[in-house]
Amino acid sequence: MPSLFSEAQLGRIPLRNRIVMAPMTRSRAGRQGEPTDLMVEYYRQRASAGLIISEGIYPSENGKGYCRTPGLVSADHVAGWRRIVDAVHNAGGTMVAQLMHCGRIAHCDNKAAGAETVAPSAIPARGEMFTDTAGMQPFSPPRALLTEEIPEVIHEFARATELAYDAGFDGVELHCTSGYLPAQFLSTGTNERKDEYGGSLAGRIRFPVEVLQAMSSIDGADRVGFRICPGNPFNDLTDADPKETFASFLGAVRDLGLAYCHVIRRHDVALDNVALAREAFGDALIVNDSYAFAEASEIVDKAEAVAVSFARAFLANPDLVERFEKGAELNRLNPKTMYTEGPEGYVDYPTLEETRG
Ligand SMILES: Cc1cc2nc3c(=O)[nH]c(=O)nc-3n(C[C@H](O)[C@H](O)[C@H](O)COP(=O)(O)O)c2cc1C
Numbered sequence: 001m002p003s004l005f006s007e008a009q010l011g012r013i014p015l016r017n018r019i020v021m022a023p024m025t026r027s028r029a030g031r032q033g034e035p036t037d038l039m040v041e042y043y044r045q046r047a048s049a050g051l052i053i054s055e056g057i058y059p060s061e062n063g064k065g066y067c068r069t070p071g072l073v074s075a076d077h078v079a080g081w082r083r084i085v086d087a088v089h090n091a092g093g094t095m096v097a098q099l100m101h102c103g104r105i106a107h108c109d110n111k112a113a114g115a116e117t118v119a120p121s122a123i124p125a126r127g128e129m130f131t132d133t134a135g136m137q138p139f140s141p142p143r144a145l146l147t148e149e150i151p152e153v154i155h156e157f158a159r160a161t162e163l164a165y166d167a168g169f170d171g172v173e174l175h176c177t178s179g180y181l182p183a184q185f186l187s188t189g190t191n192e193r194k195d196e197y198g199g200s201l202a203g204r205i206r207f208p209v210e211v212l213q214a215m216s217s218i219d220g221a222d223r224v225g226f227r228i229c230p231g232n233p234f235n236d237l238t239d240a241d242p243k244e245t246f247a248s249f250l251g252a253v254r255d256l257g258l259a260y261c262h263v264i265r266r267h268d269v270a271l272d273n274v275a276l277a278r279e280a281f282g283d284a285l286i287v288n289d290s291y292a293f294a295e296a297s298e299i300v301d302k303a304e305a306v307a308v309s310f311a312r313a314f315l316a317n318p319d320l321v322e323r324f325e326k327g328a329e330l331n332r333l334n335p336k337t338m339y340t341e342g343p344e345g346y347v348d349y350p351t352l353e354e355t356r357g
Pocket of ligand 1: 056338
């Protein structure tokens, strides 16, 4: 019988246990999106996870939305990520890169000169985001992508996948929720296109399906996963019928041979997202959101998910796996340092051994 501590395989991605580190933007990259020495240390500390999913990484300069987030666009980015992945591998871990194109969830000050904010439709998101230049600012209004530009945007994800493999990553994950570009195409509130990338359910799902196919074309679908959260209202996202949208999307990608579906449940959404994913996609699931150890053990023991991912618990506990094994207490998260610069609240959470001196 599987347990949280037993090995697993998702497509071609090996997991040494089923306690996955969920993707977390931490805003410690350089101004040009280059991974830093601090990031090497942060990920190395957490390498005992069954699998580390990186923070959201932009696949093109237009895809960058937030300040101090890392990219997979240039040779410098690849060299920086290679140092991180090598450190994780040397410590016996496995790591995938999460590709996150922010689309309209962006501010122009957070981007390289000349980069644009693009989206399926020219509908600005309501809300604000942090900039290093002027603090909190309204989201920049997006320009609607022309039909003939969309193949190039899809190609950006393929190129970033290739660069991720050059850097040594074991796989890639497409961020398909939280109001970012693939979710903007999927949802009725953000996609008012009249061409083949909108206008109907089949049109709305086309972009993320074609992105996953493009990512799979680099070295097979079995190194490619994706993350969803049907009904997620985060970043001003609305959809008339998220159950229908996601059942259709999952049905379209079910037979591609992808490594996994990473599904987030939400207590404020009436849908049972885990059941929906199991029914429409299959058994290769990583589940997430607010799992405590006992509940996570139960869902894996019952084989209702292959693995469970933890975000905030891994942020505050580099040795989360050992703490679960020993039934030890967890460090508390300091939310004030989640996105600040520097080592504080990033690489200084103590291990059990350090706490006990
Ligand atoms: C600081 C922070 C940054 C996050 N950044 C990302 C991200 O880059 N990509 C993503 O898919 N989810 C991101 N999330 C969401 C988490 O992966 C996760 O879904 C959420 O925290 C719930 O899981 P938990 O209860 O284990 O913390 C972030 C969460 C936190 C706390």
